[in-house]
Amino acid sequence: MQLRINxxxxxxxxxxxxxxxxxxELVSCRFEVVETPRFFEGILTGLHYREVAGxxxxxxxxxxxxxSLVSLTATEDALGIDISDQTRLLRELLLCGELLQSHLVxxxxxxxxxxxxxxxxxxxAKSDRTLLERALRLKKGANAICEVIGGRPVHxxxxxVGGFASLPERKELLQLQQHLRxxxxxxxxxxxxxxxxxxxxxxxxxxxxxxxGDGGYPVFGTHMESSDGAVLPVAGYVGQINERLVAHxxxxxxxxxxxxxxxxxxxxxxxxxxxxxxxxxxxAAVLRIGPGEENPYRMLLARLVEVVHFVERxxxxxxxxxxxxxxxxxxxxxxxxGSGVAAVEAPRGLLLHAYRYGEEGRLLEADxxxxxxxNLASLEEDLAGRVPExxxxxxxxxxxxxxxxxxxxxxxxxxxxxxxxxxxV
Amino acid sequence: xxxxxxxxxxxxxxxxCQLTVLNLEEQLLDLxxxxxxxxxxxxxxxxAERLDIAFVEGSxxxxxxxxxxxxxxxxxxxxxxxxxxxxTGGINRLATLHAPDHLWSSSFGRSEPLWEMGTPRPLxxxxxxxxxxxxxxxxxREFVSILQGLLMGQELEIPTxxxxxxxxxxxxxxxxxxxxxxxxxxxxxxxxxxxxxxGDVCRGCRxxxxxxxxxxxxxxxxxxxxxxxxxxxxxxxxxHQADGDDDAAAD
Ligand code: SF4
Ligand code: SF4
Numbered sequence: 001m002q003l004r005i006n007x008x009x010x011x012x013x014x015x016x017x018x019x020x021x022x023x024x025e026l027v028s029c030r031f032e033v034v035e036t037p038r039f040f041e042g043i044l045t046g047l048h049y050r051e052v053a054g055x056x057x058x059x060x061x062x063x064x065x066x067x068s069l070v071s072l073t074a075t076e077d078a079l080g081i082d083i084s085d086q087t088r089l090l091r092e093l094l095l096c097g098e099l100l101q102s103h104l105v106x107x108x109x110x111x112x113x114x115x116x117x118x119x120x121x122x123x124x125a126k127s128d129r130t131l132l133e134r135a136l137r138l139k140k141g142a143n144a145i146c147e148v149i150g151g152r153p154v155h156x157x158x159x160x161v162g163g164f165a166s167l168p169e170r171k172e173l174l175q176l177q178q179h180l181r182x183x184x185x186x187x188x189x190x191x192x193x194x195x196x197x198x199x200x201x202x203x204x205x206x207x208x209x210x211x212x213g214d215g216g217y218p219v220f221g222t223h224m225e226s227s228d229g230a231v232l233p234v235a236g237y238v239g240q241i242n243e244r245l246v247a248h249x250x251x252x253x254x255x256x257x258x259x260x261x262x263x264x265x266x267x268x269x270x271x272x273x274x275x276x277x278x279x280x281x282x283x284a285a286v287l288r289i290g291p292g293e294e295n296p297y298r299m300l301l302a303r304l305v306e307v308v309h310f311v312e313r314x315x316x317x318x319x320x321x322x323x324x325x326x327x328x329x330x331x332x333x334x335x336x337x338g339s340g341v342a343a344v345e346a347p348r349g350l351l352l353h354a355y356r357y358g359e360e361g362r363l364l365e366a367d368x369x370x371x372x373x374x375n376l377a378s379l380e381e382d383l384a385g386r387v388p389e390x391x392x393x394x395x396x397x398x399x400x401x402x403x404x405x406x407x408x409x410x411x412x413x414x415x416x417x418x419x420x421x422x423x424x425v
Numbered sequence: 426x427x428x429x430x431x432x433x434x435x436x437x438x439x440x441x442c443q444l445t446v447l448n449l450e451e452q453l454l455d456l457x458x459x460x461x462x463x464x465x466x467x468x469x470x471x472x473a474e475r476l477d478i479a480f481v482e483g484s485x486x487x488x489x490x491x492x493x494x495x496x497x498x499x500x501x502x503x504x505x506x507x508x509x510x511x512x513t514g515g516i517n518r519l520a521t522l523h524a525p526d527h528l529w530s531s532s533f534g535r536s537e538p539l540w541e542m543g544t545p546r547p548l549x550x551x552x553x554x555x556x557x558x559x560x561x562x563x564x565x566r567e568f569v570s571i572l573q574g575l576l577m578g579q580e581l582e583i584p585t586x587x588x589x590x591x592x593x594x595x596x597x598x599x600x601x602x603x604x605x606x607x608x609x610x611x612x613x614x615x616x617x618x619x620x621x622x623x624g625d626v627c628r629g630c631r632x633x634x635x636x637x638x639x640x641x642x643x644x645x646x647x648x649x650x651x652x653x654x655x656x657x658x659x660x661x662x663x664x665h666q667a668d669g670d671d672d673a674a675a676d
């Protein structure tokens with residue numbers, strides 16, 4: 001029997017799922033990435049350093065802020081530019097906005113319909129709009145952050161190398177903070193809803209990789225760590241993370257020191273649960289999700305804990321920004337044109353950009369390691385591990401369960417295809 | 426009332442334009458009262474057999490996408506390009522400025538093609554279209570007004586004056602006066618000059634106005650001693666079809 005789903009719905013980007021079974025035995029299971037590559041690394045070459053972040057932002061509309069922020073940081077590293085605390089805080093706040101935005105879209109619009117046995121939230125709204133309205137209210141809070149700090153919800157316009165080209169007003173920040181506080185009742189409803197979902201039982205141990213948190217929950221950082229205890233400098237990623245090209249995908253699979261691993265919300269939560277904000281920590285306890293979680297389907301719940309965390313963190317960051325008299329800053333000038341690397345925790349996990357600049361500040365070479373590419377090997381193995389457990393069910397139920405597993409990973413295919421350089425291993 | 430059947434489709438792009446539609450939030454709820462949303466892969470599993478209005482995001486690159494686009498065209502009364510990738514080729518056309526072996530080796534580590542690579546093209550290069558929503562990403566408000574017009578059977582209209590006019594209206598300081606080149610004088614307005622408002626310059630994501638070299642704002646360039654070509658050399662991240670050498674990446 002062959003089970004084939006072309007152009008999977010409710011995921012970011014284009015991918016097919018193909019499962020071959022013979023007499024109930026799994027022959028092969030492939031998550032085929034069919035997205036058209038856009039050769040971003042190639043088209044970045046020759047660009048002036050001012051233009052790079054704006055172009056890489058267009059790799060993916062859902063992670064545009066993460067790409068912009070990691071790009072600016074890598075460029076600043078290459079140019080010897082230091083940024084102020086004010087810039088750092090504002091950038092972190094912007095990243096909170098994107099993590100929230102992306103997680104909420106995934107949880108409500110992409111994942112939830114599987115559990116409610118609906119083709120979409122929009123279909124569901126034909127009889128009852130409560131869910132859709134709540135999802136959009138929450139999402140609006142996330143967008144408000146991106147608009148106030150980044151200038152618009154998709155593809156920010158206020159960011160520049162060395163700082164910000166325009167700053168939010170104090171009044172806007174306070175309104176934003178109130179807006180975030182007002183989300184709490186909707187968050188409570190969301191937690192009740194997800195706590196009641198019938199999440200399949202399945203267990204697949206894997207190592208979890210995230211940035212180091214410096215005591216808090218990881219966002220930006222110079223070192224990555226794995227749940228096996230390894231700590232690696234981001235700058236030395238070459239040789240640590242290997243990407244291989246697989247025949248059935250236009251994206252690549254990444255391995256670290258020869259092992260598959262997982263990045264993203266569950267990896268962050270696994271490695272840094274002690275850095276969660278107070279309410280998020282309580283929610284994690286209620287949902288019974290924490291270190292040692294081995295069920296990939298439960299990644300949804302890790303994402304939900306993070307939603308609570310990043311709302312709290314956003315509120316905290318605005319408090320801290322209150323202590324600064326936000327003032328425009330002259331962008332620092334480059335001290336050199338060399339190489340730089342930076343990493344950020346994007347919604348789907350560790351995202352790394354490395355650049356080399358030549359004289360006149362034009363980009364010579366770019367390399368990017370994308371969260372979804374790091375997760376593909378693990379996802380495919382999970383799918384292959386799950387098939388035998390459910391092969392006896394009706395085909396529709398088999399596909400539903402496999403699609404749920406894929407969506408639990410929240411793959412971002414636009415990103416995965418566009419920016420990987422293969423190192424043949 | 427017979428609701429119009431509306432669908433969203435994506436070819437090669439970043440899905441930022443579709444996300445902008447989802448980001449309409451309350452306005453989206455209002456729209457759902459008057460349209461029947463029948464297809465939107467990112468959000469729904471449904472597939473429609475016939476549509477009144479299809480919004481298509483992204484450029485056409487691979488032959489398979491040409492076929493998909495033709496199939497969408499065949500089942501849609503009106504087909505509208507959603508965003509720069511679909512309307513002009515958008516940022517994807519940066520690839521036309523590089524040789525294919527450079528693109529392959531920088532992205533995939535080898536200079537021989539791994540599969541057939543096409544040139545990123547706007548939708549109109551493959552099928553006739555009934556209009557466009559410009560921008561990278563699209564402007565949400567403009568999208569709503571275009572959709573409302575379409576629902577009322579009006580012809581689709583987009584602004585004909587350049588971004589400079591919106592800057593002046595909003596009393597934003599001119600980029601040129603601050604020594605920074607800007608594509609505002611050549612670019613179709615409608616975005617509220619959002620980039621300039623954010624402290625940046627215009628990079629021309631909405632495409633050129635109809636007669637860029639004869640409009641009243643063109644002289645801003647000359648007054649500040651800039652030639653069009655110089656500004657483009659600095660800021661061209663949305664290469665226009667006219668300046669692309671289509672053969673370079675077509676291989
Ligand atoms: S026009 Fe811009 S925002 Fe829209 S899909 Fe293309 S790259 Fe993304
Ligand atoms: S200011 Fe220019 S680049 Fe920015 S959105 Fe408007 S047309 Fe596009």
